[in-house]
Amino acid sequence: xxxxxxxxxxxxxxxxxxxxxxxxxxxxxxxxxxxxxxxxxxxxxxxxxxxxxxxxxxxxxxxxxxxxxxxxxxxxxxxxxxxxxxxxxxxxxxxxxxxxxxxxxxxxxxxxxxxxxxxxxxxxxxxxxxxxxxxxxxxxxxxxxxxxxxxxxxxxxxxxxxxxxxxxxxxxxxxxxxxxxxxxxxxxxxxxxxxxxxxxxxxxxxxxxxxxxxxxxxxxxxxxxxxxxxxxxxxxxxxxxxxxxxxxxxxxxxxxxxxxxxxxxxxxxxxxxxxxxxxxxxxxxxxxxxxxxxxxxxxxxxxxxxxxxxxxxxxxxxxxxxxxxxxxxxxxxxxxxxxxxxxxxxxxxxxxxxxxxxxxxxxxxxxxxxxxxxxxxxxxxxxxxxxxxxxxxxxxxxxxxxxxxxxxxxxxxxxxxxxxxxxxxxxxxxxxxxxxxxxxxxxxxxxxxxxxxxxxxxxxxxxxxxxxxxxxxxxxxxxxxxxxxxxxxxxxxxxxxxxxxxxxxxxxxxxxxxxxxxxxxxxxxxxxxxxxxxxxxxxxxxxxxxxxxxxxxxxxxx
Amino acid sequence: xxxxxxxxxxxxxxxxxxxxxxxxxxxxxxxxxxxxxxxxxxxxxxxxxxxxxxxxxxxxxxxxxxxxxxxxxxxxxxxxxxxxxxxxxxxxxxxxxxxxxxxxxxxxxxxxxxxxxxxxxxxxxxxxxxxxxxxxxxxxxxxxxxxxxxxxxxxxxxxxxxxxxxxxxxxxxxxxxxxxxxxxxxxxxxxxxxxxxxxxxxxxxxxxxxxxxxxxxxx
Numbered sequence: 001x002x003x004x005x006x007x008x009x010x011x012x013x014x015x016x017x018x019x020x021x022x023x024x025x026x027x028x029x030x031x032x033x034x035x036x037x038x039x040x041x042x043x044x045x046x047x048x049x050x051x052x053x054x055x056x057x058x059x060x061x062x063x064x065x066x067x068x069x070x071x072x073x074x075x076x077x078x079x080x081x082x083x084x085x086x087x088x089x090x091x092x093x094x095x096x097x098x099x100x101x102x103x104x105x106x107x108x109x110x111x112x113x114x115x116x117x118x119x120x121x122x123x124x125x126x127x128x129x130x131x132x133x134x135x136x137x138x139x140x141x142x143x144x145x146x147x148x149x150x151x152x153x154x155x156x157x158x159x160x161x162x163x164x165x166x167x168x169x170x171x172x173x174x175x176x177x178x179x180x181x182x183x184x185x186x187x188x189x190x191x192x193x194x195x196x197x198x199x200x201x202x203x204x205x206x207x208x209x210x211x212x213x214x215x216x217x218x219x220x221x222x223x224x225x226x227x228x229x230x231x232x233x234x235x236x237x238x239x240x241x242x243x244x245x246x247x248x249x250x251x252x253x254x255x256x257x258x259x260x261x262x263x264x265x266x267x268x269x270x271x272x273x274x275x276x277x278x279x280x281x282x283x284x285x286x287x288x289x290x291x292x293x294x295x296x297x298x299x300x301x302x303x304x305x306x307x308x309x310x311x312x313x314x315x316x317x318x319x320x321x322x323x324x325x326x327x328x329x330x331x332x333x334x335x336x337x338x339x340x341x342x343x344x345x346x347x348x349x350x351x352x353x354x355x356x357x358x359x360x361x362x363x364x365x366x367x368x369x370x371x372x373x374x375x376x377x378x379x380x381x382x383x384x385x386x387x388x389x390x391x392x393x394x395x396x397x398x399x400x401x402x403x404x405x406x407x408x409x410x411x412x413x414x415x416x417x418x419x420x421x422x423x424x425x426x427x428x429x430x431x432x433x434x435x436x437x438x439x440x441x442x443x444x445x446x447x448x449x450x451x452x453x454x455x456x457x458x459x460x461x462x463x464x465x466x467x468x469x470x471x472x473x474x475x476x477x478x479x480x481x482x483x484x485x486x487x488x489x490x491x492x493x494x495x496x497x498x499x500x501x502x503x504x505x506x507x508x509x510x511x512x513x514x515x516x517x518x519x520x521x522x523x524x525x526x527x528x529x530x531x532x533x534x535x536x537x538x539x540x541x542x543x544x545x546x547x548x549x550x551x552x553x554x555x556x557x558x
Numbered sequence: 559x560x561x562x563x564x565x566x567x568x569x570x571x572x573x574x575x576x577x578x579x580x581x582x583x584x585x586x587x588x589x590x591x592x593x594x595x596x597x598x599x600x601x602x603x604x605x606x607x608x609x610x611x612x613x614x615x616x617x618x619x620x621x622x623x624x625x626x627x628x629x630x631x632x633x634x635x636x637x638x639x640x641x642x643x644x645x646x647x648x649x650x651x652x653x654x655x656x657x658x659x660x661x662x663x664x665x666x667x668x669x670x671x672x673x674x675x676x677x678x679x680x681x682x683x684x685x686x687x688x689x690x691x692x693x694x695x696x697x698x699x700x701x702x703x704x705x706x707x708x709x710x711x712x713x714x715x716x717x718x719x720x721x722x723x724x725x726x727x728x729x730x731x732x733x734x735x736x737x738x739x740x741x742x743x744x745x746x747x748x749x750x751x752x753x754x755x756x757x758x759x760x761x762x763x764x765x766x767x768x769x770x771x772x773x774x775x776x777x
Binding site: 102107108109110111112113173177178180181182184185186211212213214215216218219220223226230231232233234238239240241242245249252517522 | 572574575576580588595598609692713
């Protein structure tokens with residue numbers, strides 16, 4: 001190999017170099033785009049969080065006192081739309097995936113850097129439209145846009161909100177497209193499919209869903225917009241249209257969308273488990289294939305959202321069985337992560353605490369998902385707080401835990417700084433406690449019959465709502481803390497070494513933070529995934545303590 | 559790593575790729591993946607149409623008879639011909655004849671414009687016959703179920719409108735590619751033309767589905 005002998009350390013990092021706002025807004029560097037995404041999803045998380053706060057405050061008392069009935073509908077709709085389309089869907093893929101996939105597979109960038117930037121701009125345009133609709137008073141349809149609420153009866157800016165979701169969907173499609181092509185075509189020499197980190201496998205499965213499911217919801221929302229704007233009667237029962245068809249089209253995307261949020265989180269989990277138990281993930285191949293299995297089966301279960309619609313009970317039966325089948329690959333992952341921990345020397349650094357939090361919350365969220373997949377129980381608890389608690393455990397509890405776990409794990413790589421461990425550990429614990437305090441009471445009150453989307457309720461349920469709202473304050477503090485100490489670390493944090501956790505992976509061979517072109521020389525991969533013995537950047541292999549920065553490791557890789 | 563590619567293709571090589579082969583494979587795969595996404599987009603709409611057609615088939619059949627078989631046939635012929643000229647563009651580009659490639663691209667785009675023109679004419683006829691299903695406009699239907707007919711025409715305009723939008727986007731993209739081919743910006747790199755062709759054939763293919771389900775199923 002023809003090596004050019006200049007030290008990688010002399011090149012400025014991707015954060016150095018040009019500092020102008022223009023250089024950031026026109027950047028094609030996947031790492032800078034990831035940082036742009038990180039800033040923007042955090043802002044939307046705050047917007048969605050404020051709406052959630054309004055909802056929780058309203059529910060403190062049985063009477064509707066803080067918000068009007070319509071205002072309450074608008075608050076939970078803003079919460080749902082912003083959190084799902086503008087935080088959870090782009091969250092892990094567009095931030096961590098964007099930053100890490102090229103680094104993990106030894107590529108200089110994603111396959112289509114300009115499309116990557118375009119996808120961020122589409123996200124921002126969609127987000128700005130959403131913000132405008134909020135300022136115009138929002139919508140009262142719920143995030144699901146169910147017809148005829150959204151087509152005939154809505155009294156808010158449905159067309160604009162639909163447009164916002166539509167544009168954000170395009171952004172998501174382009175991210176998925178970029179990842180699929182990158183993972184197929186851009187892997188470094190020696191980086192075979194079965195040497196890929198499981199994070200990459202998870203993102204590959206996620207991208208498949210983004211590409212194949214998002215266009216369907218885009219179409220469904222487009223039809224609602226057309227119906228509302230022009231009076232076409234595609235879903236309007238008054239002219240023979242079928243509102244249930246909208247539900248089918250909507251859930252054909254929106255159930256797989258749960259896996260768009262969850263699978264990248266599972267990818268983060270595999271990395272954290274391997275790094276902090278310092279061993280190869282148990283059952284690597286099974287975990288890789290279970291991601292694909294979840295993506296494939298995830299397309300076949302949308303009907304479990306519609307057990308009480310006019311769907312045939314036989315279809316319901318099939319959807320119920322298929323729903324339980326999705327539980328199998330998810331359970332396989334949980335068991336394999338647990339097996340990885342078995343008899344390992346587990347280190348409890350902050351990212352690992354988040355990972356263990358994920359395990360606990362996902363276990364509860366996943367198992368209640370199986371309960372909801374059974375026809376009889378679902379009819380009983382349909383549209384109650386039981387469902388609300390279930391999907392928050394999976395989509396918020398588990399996914400945000402994974403997002404924060406991943407952020408804490410790769411923060412030193414992304415920004416070259418360590419953050420203080422103590423507040424990070426405290427916030428992991430606070431989030432775990434706060435989350436359970438917020439949402440566990442909702443299982444109980446939902447099972448007792450509290451319907452979702454109600455603004456007033458019977459006084460017997462107040463105790464559960466008070467517990468829930470109190471818990472949400474703890475949760476809020478837990479979510480705010482990282483914002484403070486992570487920002488603090490950017491300036492005052494200790495400088496991070498290349499591989500501060502002594503983890504295995506190509507990304508840990510680059511300087512922290514990496515240079516603009518990631519690799520001075522394309523690395524050649526000679527080790528299996530998570531194999532410490534052969535990894536050139538590992539303590540075990542090199543005999544060096546990981547804290548000592550060394551720029552010669554890359555050279556050892558080839 | 560193989561650095562043996564020519565200076566000319568080096569200039570066309572984007573920094574993230576190791577060589578032209580990787581770049582070409584990535585572009586091609588990217589377009590295929592995008593088209594897979596498009597299949598789901600049109601697929602969901604066509605599925606919804608066929609669903610309603612199976613429920614309200616007598617009225618939808620009457621709706622089909624309102625569409626002009628000849629006009630639809632002419633447009634089908636125009637699009638199929640444009641696919642042929644697109645193949646010629648790709649073929650000439652592969653042979654390094656960039657002038658002819660640009661010529662065939664322009665011919666393809668003109669056929670696309672002709673398709674749009676015929677479509678506009680057809681929409682105009684629907685306007686004259688009061689068959690536009692927009693709220694507030696008069697919708698005249700002498701059959702038994704005007705509501706179902708409205709739905710047929712809602713689908714007709716949505717299906718053909720979204721397809722026409724794809725044709726328009728294709729025409730604009732062809733012009734950009736044709737300009738750059740004519741200016742010899744791509745050198746021996748025929749991949750931009752090939753990828754343009756993939757998209758155009760897809761749009762053509764969508765029409766091959768729309769034509770029978772809207773115009774041809776008459777009995």
